Each structure stands twice: as structure tokens, then as C-alpha cells.
Amino acid sequence: MNILFRVDSSFAIGTGHVMRCLILARMLKEAGCTVYFAMRVGPGDLCDEVEHEGFPVFRLAYDGPVIQEVDAQWTMDVIRRLLQPIDWCIVDHYELDRRWEENVKAYVGRVMVIDDLANRPHQCDILLDQNYYQQAQQRYHGLVPSGCRLFLGPQYMLLRPEFDEARRYAPIRNGQVRRLLLFFGGSDPTNETEKALHALKELDFRHLDVDVVVGKANLNRVHIESRCREMGFHYYCQIDYLAELMAKADFSIGAGGAAMWERCFLGLPSAVTVVAENQRQSTEDAAAYGAVWNVGWHADVKSDDYADIVYRAMTSSEQLKRMSRKAFELAGSMREYTVHPIVEALLEG
Structure with a gap:
């Protein structure tokens, strides 16, 4: 064929x-x-x-x-x-x-x-x-x-086969946030990654282990790599083991679309920024189901909003546990x- x-x-x-x-x-x-x-x-x-x-x-x-x-x-x-x-x-x-x-x-x-x-x-x-x-x-x-x-x-x-493997050991999260994952898609045209990095720098979350993932199509990747080096964060570009990082993370901030469903498949609680019109309805519906937090439309989201999201995650243990269960449930089939x-x-x- x-x-x-x-x-x-x-x-x-x-x-x-x-x-x-x-x-x-x-x-x-x-x-x-x-x-x-x-x-x-x-x-x-x-x-x-x-x-x-x-x-x-x-x-x-x-x-x-x-x-x-x-x-x-x-x-x-x-x-x-x-x-x-x-x-x-x-x-x-x-x-x-x-x-x-x-x-x-x-x-x-x-x-x-x-x-x-x-x-x-x-x-x-x-x-x-x-x-x-x-x-x-x-x-x-x-x-x-x-x-x-x-x-x-x-x-x-x-889904790539790596997600099937990762799901076998991805846990229902316990609500504690020690490892954070930032990934806003392969190109991140609205540069949400740098907004989130600015928020983390201002809050000085030195105790967090932070993974930052970008794609080769990200025009700001060189500057992001430099920022990550300054802040002591882990930087990854165009990797084929994103599922492994998702399975290890306690919380994630990212865009809607396919990556949102990948996070759900691995039970990873996440806050989702809508960076394209085609993501709006599915993000709203997933949030209504309880599988994600909807941060809103990218143009309305500031660095302070990302700081608030991280603080909310770190002080909402029970909510994160429920979100992890709902994400697994939504993606269970x-x-x-x-x-x-x-x-x-x-x-x-």
C-alpha cells in the first residue's frame, strides 16, 4: 500500500x-x-x-x-x-x-x-x-x-512508543512539587518559555529541579539555553525522550495541543496556556473535566501569572493529586x- x-x-x-x-x-x-x-x-x-x-x-x-x-x-x-x-x-x-x-x-x-x-x-x-x-x-x-x-x-x-513505556512507571502524583517541566511546543512562537523563566527567576525557586524543553524551530532557543545555564536549569533541544521527562516531573507548564494529551496520558498535572485558536476549546473542556488548569490565552498571560501558577501548585497538594487522577482517567482508554x-x-x- x-x-x-x-x-x-x-x-x-x-x-x-x-x-x-x-x-x-x-x-x-x-x-x-x-x-x-x-x-x-x-x-x-x-x-x-x-x-x-x-x-x-x-x-x-x-x-x-x-x-x-x-x-x-x-x-x-x-x-x-x-x-x-x-x-x-x-x-x-x-x-x-x-x-x-x-x-x-x-x-x-x-x-x-x-x-x-x-x-x-x-x-x-x-x-x-x-x-x-x-x-x-x-x-x-x-x-x-x-x-x-x-x-x-x-x-x-x-503517541510515540516511548509514551507506552513511560506510562508503565508513571505514578499518580503525590501532590509534592520538586521537579518542574516547561515545554511550550516545538516552535513556541509567542515565547512563553522565556515568560515562565522570568517568573522562576523572580521567585528564586532554587529548590526546584527544572527541565526546560524547546524544539529546533524555536527562534529564541539560544537565549533560552543561556538563561537556563545562568539559572541552573536543565536545557533540552529537539529530544526524543520527552516522555521520560514527563514521567519524572511533578508538575508542568506548557501549551495546549498534542503535548497536553501526552501529559494527561502520563498523569502529569499541568497548567496549560492556549497559544493557538485550535487549542482553545479542547483546553477549556479538559480543564472542565479537571485534568488540567487553564492559564488562558497567551496574549493575556504575563510572567506574574506563571509565578502565581507555580506558587499555586506548590500549595495545592490535594488539587494536584486529583488532577493527576483525572488526567489518567481522561486518557485511560x-x-x-x-x-x-x-x-x-x-x-x-
């Missing part, structure tokens, strides 16, 4: 789309599929990283905003160049919708969409939205064809299978 992913990353949109597609691509490769990627070239792209993972990348070298008809034409050109049938095209892109999918569908067997906005119509056979929403089943009503198979909720979360249901569905055709 031949599969083509259409996905992008950049300093502006971050790395999350590509990272979750890579997880699915690895699963499909292990199942015997041949996997390709089509990605735009630009500042913050992960084309080299995807190729390093062993997947051929077709670079779409055009500038400016995404124009659906142009993007579809470029993608169809890639398909023609492959000189072999593409069984599935998997698209993970907020700027593409039914118009793009209808064009590409004429050149491939089937189309799968990864989405979490539920704000535009799709022409697809499978749709995955791995976030938790209180009204999940109603979100895509009228936006997908009647025969589309919907996979909705964190039980379908695309994430791995009740040996083969991911999405992989099964794709292989079934």
Missing part, C-alpha cells in the same frame, strides 16, 4: 502537524506500507528531519499564502511523478478543505483528514480528531460525507489496543 502525507511546518504554524503525521507514518511503515511526504519549503520546515526518518519528501517550493487550487495541482504533480497508485492521501492542514480534497481525490484511492478545528467541510473517507471535547460527536455534523468514518477523542491519540485503529482502518481500505 502506498501512502502520501500532505503536511507543513513553519516557525509560524509550529511543528505539531508534522510530528503527529510522523508517528502515523512510522506505524504504517512498520505495517509494510510505502510512505511519502509532500511538504512546503520555508523557514521552520521539517523536510530534512522527515527525510532523516527514512521517508522520501517532495518539496513544494512556492511562496505566499496557500491557494487551494495551486496546492492541489502541486500535489497531483507529485502523485504523477511517483508513477504508482497512491492508495491513501493523508492531509493534515488547516488551510485545505473539501475543494482541495475533491481535486486530489481523483488521483488517489481514498483521502484521510487529520483535523481539530471542525470549521470547514471535508471530502474524505476517514477523519481523525484526537482531542477531547464535551460535544465531540456533534462537531463534524454536516462537514463530512455520510460514509466518512470518524475517529474522535484522545483514545485515538497518535488511549491504549486499549495493540494495533492503532487508524492503521487498521487504512489497511482495510
Whole structure:
């Protein structure tokens, strides 16, 4: 089976789309599929990283905003160049919708969409939205064809194998905060990391063991590394053992999105800053469930707010224990299978 992913990353949109597609691509490769990627070239792209993972990348070298008809034409050109049938095209892109999918569908067997906005119509056979929403089943009503198979909720979360291993020894937290983890995503375009570091410096939390994680797409990573060195914190860039740090941490401050569900999967109590519009509803719903604290929209969050969050965590032992239990509970059904249901569905055709 031949599969083509259409996905992008950049300093502006971050790395999350590509990272979750890579997880699915690895699963499909292990199942015997041949996997390709089509990605735009630009500042913050992960084309080299995807190729390093062993997947051929077709670079779409055009500038400016995404124009659906142009993007579809470029993608169809890639398909023609492959000189072999593409069984599935998997698209993970907020700027593409039914118009793009209808064009590409004429050149491939089937189309799968990864989405979490539920704000535009799709022409697809499978749709995955791995976030938790209180009204999940109603979100895509009228936006997908009647025969589309919907996979909705964190039980379908695309997680790297390291998280399965880490969950085996990740404890329900005891409410004491001795080790803190800061991670605001691969690019952190709003520079929440430095806000949080400033708060920790002002409060002088020398007794805390602090891990600070950034991605290669973080434009402030050099300065952050210098700040961490000055403050005696542990600095990590583009690591593949984030699950290990999450399992060791007592509390975390980070962004919404995939990393929020990874923390929940490991029962790590966390405060979540909403750094993109697509994170807002899922963060609010996870907070209503009791699995996280919602810090709010990034533009409204100051360093003092992060200082207050750390102080609150250190003085709220019972709340942290409840949050850890609720996070485990919310993510508890994430791995009740040996083969991911999405992989099964794709292989079934």
C-alpha cells in the first residue's frame, strides 16, 4: 500500500502537524506500507528531519499564502511523478478543505483528514480528531460525507512508543512539587518559555529541579539555553525522550495541543496556556473535566501569572493529586489496543 502525507511546518504554524503525521507514518511503515511526504519549503520546515526518518519528501517550493487550487495541482504533480497508485492521501492542514480534497481525490484511492478545528467541510473517507471535547460527536455534523468514518477523542491519540513505556512507571502524583517541566511546543512562537523563566527567576525557586524543553524551530532557543545555564536549569533541544521527562516531573507548564494529551496520558498535572485558536476549546473542556488548569490565552498571560501558577501548585497538594487522577482517567482508554485503529482502518481500505 502506498501512502502520501500532505503536511507543513513553519516557525509560524509550529511543528505539531508534522510530528503527529510522523508517528502515523512510522506505524504504517512498520505495517509494510510505502510512505511519502509532500511538504512546503520555508523557514521552520521539517523536510530534512522527515527525510532523516527514512521517508522520501517532495518539496513544494512556492511562496505566499496557500491557494487551494495551486496546492492541489502541486500535489497531483507529485502523485504523477511517483508513477504508482497512491492508495491513501493523508492531509493534515488547516488551510485545505473539501475543494482541495475533491481535486486530489481523483488521483488517489481514498483521502484521510487529520483535523481539530471542525470549521470547514471535508471530502474524505476517514477523519481523525484526537482531542477531547464535551460535544465531540456533534462537531463534524454536516462537514463530512455520510460514509466518512470518524475517529474522535484522545483514545485515538497518535503517541510515540516511548509514551507506552513511560506510562508503565508513571505514578499518580503525590501532590509534592520538586521537579518542574516547561515545554511550550516545538516552535513556541509567542515565547512563553522565556515568560515562565522570568517568573522562576523572580521567585528564586532554587529548590526546584527544572527541565526546560524547546524544539529546533524555536527562534529564541539560544537565549533560552543561556538563561537556563545562568539559572541552573536543565536545557533540552529537539529530544526524543520527552516522555521520560514527563514521567519524572511533578508538575508542568506548557501549551495546549498534542503535548497536553501526552501529559494527561502520563498523569502529569499541568497548567496549560492556549497559544493557538485550535487549542482553545479542547483546553477549556479538559480543564472542565479537571485534568488540567487553564492559564488562558497567551496574549493575556504575563510572567506574574506563571509565578502565581507555580506558587499555586506548590500549595495545592490535594488539587494536584486529583488532577493527576483525572488526567489518567481522561486518557485511560488511549491504549486499549495493540494495533492503532487508524492503521487498521487504512489497511482495510
